[in-house]
Amino acid sequence: MNETDLHFFIDSTLNYFDEVTSSKANTGIPYIKDEAPVALEYTGIIGISGKRKGSVYITTSEEMLREIAHIILGTKEVKREDIKDLVGEMANTISGNVRQAYGSDFMISVPVVVEGKAKDIKMPDNIQSFVIPINWSEHKSFLVVCLE
Amino acid sequence: MKEKVKVMIVDDSLIIREAIHKHLKNFNIEVVGQAEDGKVALEIFKQTNPDVVTLDITMPELDGLTVLEEMLKIKKDVKVMVITALSDKATGLKAIKLGAKSFLPKPFTPEKLRSSFERLIAQN
Numbered sequence: 713m714n715e716t717d718l719h720f721f722i723d724s725t726l727n728y729f730d731e732v733t734s735s736k737a738n739t740g741i742p743y744i745k746d747e748a749p750v751a752l753e754y755t756g757i758i759g760i761s762g763k764r765k766g767s768v769y770i771t772t773s774e775e776m777l778r779e780i781a782h783i784i785l786g787t788k789e790v791k792r793e794d795i796k797d798l799v800g801e802m803a804n805t806i807s808g809n810v811r812q813a814y815g816s817d818f819m820i821s822v823p824v825v826v827e828g829k830a831k832d833i834k835m836p837d838n839i840q841s842f843v844i845p846i847n848w849s850e851h852k853s854f855l856v857v858c859l860e
Numbered sequence: 861m862k863e864k865v866k867v868m869i870v871d872d873s874l875i876i877r878e879a880i881h882k883h884l885k886n887f888n889i890e891v892v893g894q895a896e897d898g899k900v901a902l903e904i905f906k907q908t909n910p911d912v913v914t915l916d917i918t919m920p921e922l923d924g925l926t927v928l929e930e931m932l933k934i935k936k937d938v939k940v941m942v943i944t945a946l947s948d949k950a951t952g953l954k955a956i957k958l959g960a961k962s963f964l965p966k967p968f969t970p971e972k973l974r975s976s977f978e979r980l981i982a983q984n
Contacts, residue, residue, distance in 0.1 A: 728967050781875060815950065
């Protein structure tokens, strides 16, 4: 992975928040993931295959998901199922949108959702993972990208 | 009064199905079915005979493009709007080539969904 790859994911992430919430997010400086866990309350994970191989996940607080779900549905009654589903859909959309840069042989899986704060999310050992901090509406979340 | 347009919503995301349903409420539509995977989508499609289908691509069991081909074999004049995170041009062109009448990349705003739907139902 190089700086250009990171930019594709950053642009896709910023576009997601902009389109869905009409409110801009910003990203912090990306860093290489070390032993320290990067896992919040809900995590949506996508497997990547085809031209590039690896994994992408977004991990967020319940509060942030609740706020976004509220915007999407326009109702205060947000179910737990909606929150859980939303983090998977965010991972799916951010990963799917980078095909504009990589082309259609950048294949994405259906999302897997981890509910509840995990110890950490296991990524392939042999590839470096990059962490992109995301700030939106006073909430912090992280996009972790691990690509061959 | 014009007959209601029968719509089916296919997406593995619950919140996207709910959002599409909500944003299309203002049209004269009846949501006749919803499905979260391609296989179930085809079963419900046969049972409910919708006029319009909103269809995701990346789904469990059967992908949306395969579902699109199968739906058109069953009902050749069904209007399919593909709504997907796979927003690259090649995927859009493939969907249209296979017979989709509209292609809407995710993430979408309510305005984009409504205007795409409006154009779709106005098509002959």
